[in-house]
Amino acid sequence: MPLAALRRATRETVSGLPREFWWLWTSTLVNRLGAFVATFMALYLTLDRGYSASYAGLVAALHGLGGVVSSIGGGVMTDRLGRRPTLLIAQASTAASVALLGFMHHPVAIAAVAFLVGAASNASRPAVQAMMADIVRPEDRVRAFSLNYWAINLGFAVSSMAAGFIAEVSYLSGFLIEAGMTAVCAVVVFVKLPESRPERTATEKAADEVGLGTVLRDGRFMSVVGLSFLVALVFQQGSVGLPVAMGEAGFSPSDYGLAIAVNGVLIVALQIPVTRFIEHRDPRRLLVLSSLLAGYGFGLTAFAGSVGVFALAVCVWTLGEMLNAPTQTGLVVRLSPAHGRGRYQGMYTLSWSVAALVAPLMSGYVIDHYGAEWLWGLCAVVGTVAAVGYGALMHRLPAEAEAGSEASADGGASTAAKAKAKPEAEAEASPA
Structure with missing residues (x-):
């Protein structure tokens, strides 16, 4: 793509957002x-x-368990306290617990604080997703979620490289730097972000209260959560099943690092062009395609005999990841009532947190008892099941209902957000 065309594509991707x-x-x-x-x-x-x-x-499992617990708790807080207070509490708690973890020496203390870190760091996710849905127009949400996903991966790519150098100097420095940067995030939220929770009248509150029971009884949404769990179970194998399988096949840690680095490089390089491709596409086809790319991308790993083929398999499932993340998050917003977005997003986040707990157990058991080839075959099967599930579920969502839910959600915009609304030309500027 010519440089001028790339600049134009980037400008169009980032423009028009508040x-x-x-x-x-x-x-x-x-x-x-x-x-x-x-x-x-x-x-x-x-x-x-x-x-x-x-x-x-064990410590890693407890960290993940903290995330499972806080997925629901953070969602409830997001709806009851508001998006902004939840973000401030979560980020301040994360900064404090991460700093504390660096000074722990007793194994029980380390495990306990690791659980707190997992709970605090994961509690902000429902609030971030709900606030993003509140402040961005329905037609721009897939683009916004995609840009946020790009920021996550860009930051992770840089921090992963920096972590090695920091660890050589002092592990404690790493804990304190993370705590400090998380505190900076809390300051940004406190100074720059107004509350965005939609306001409701007393009549609306009495007539349409959303609780966790409401979410659990929403069969259509819980089907999305179940499918999300299946897809997450597959994607988690990139960090749990793949390194074990490559190690058993005689590859070194650096070989695994080289193969998995393709994931971050592709996301950082291609997420913006992919965003332009998917922005106005049929979400049903995108979710079906992403599930198949994930399943068969990992399935391709069964035939890998060199680092190059492993990297090729990573390319395939990474494309599925880039399609899935913003599209699926946008679908969750569509199916969530504006005044219950926190709980709905919390339940969606829970599917990924539980997958992060189950995936290591699943991959270890399958590799030990049946071999890595069976794990990759199982990934292909799970990806196919998810694709069929998305196809059937989305087929039952008429366009009119989707548009109506978006209009309902957008109609619940908070007074604070409306007061902050600016002309489109002014809103195009980034704070960078």
């Missing part, structure tokens, strides 16, 4: 730029502290 979105985007980027602890936690516990790999796995 200023509040860009401050939320900036907060996400800063948060991910400082995400060092998750990257070197296993090395910190085994090399620096001298604990066993089993103990490191």
Whole structure:
């Protein structure tokens, strides 16, 4: 693509979004730029502290369990307290708990604080997604979610590289830097972001109260959560099944690092062009295609005998990831009532948190008892099941209903957000 065309595509992708979105985007980027602890936690516990790999796995599981618990709690807080207070509480708690973790020495204390870190860091996700849905027009939401996803991966790519250098100097420095950057995110939210929770009259509150029971009884939405869990189970194998399988096949950690690096490079390089491709496409086809790319991308790994073929398989499922993330998040917003977005987003986040717990157990059991080839075949089967599920579910969603739900959600915009609305030309500017 010529440079001028690339600049035009980038400008069109980022234009027209409200200023509040860009401050939320900036907060996400800063948060991910400082995400060092998750990257070197296993090395910190085994090399620096001298604990066993089993103990490191236990700490990782407790960190994930904290995320499972806070997925629902963060969603409830988002609806009851508001998006902004939930973000401030979650980010301040994350900063404090990450800093505290760096000073823990007793194994029980490390495990307990790791659980708190997982709970605090995951509690902000429903609030971020709900606020983004509040402040961005329905027709721009897929683009906004895609840009936010790009920021997450750009920040993670940079922090992953920086984590190695920081760990060589001092592991404690990594904990303190992450705590500091998370505190900066809280300051950005406090100074630049108004509350966006839609306001309702007393009559509306009495007539249409949304609780967790409401979410659980929403069969259509819970079907999306179940399909999301299946897709997440497949994508998680990139960080849990793939390194184990490559190690058993005689490849080195650096070989795995080279193969998996393709994932981050592709997302950073292609997410904006992909966003332009998917913005006005049929979400049903995108979700079906992304599920098949994920399943058969990992299935291709069964035939890998070199780092190059492993990297090719990573390319295939990464394309599925780039299609799935913004499209699926946009679908969740469509199906969520404006005054219940926190709980709905919390339940959606839960599907990924549970997958992060189940995936290591599944991959370890299958590889130990049946071999890695069976794991990759199972990924292809799961991806196919998810594709069929999305096709059937989305086929039952008439266009009129989708448009109506979007209009209803957009109609619930908060007074604060409306007061902050600016002409489109002014809103195009990024805070960068």
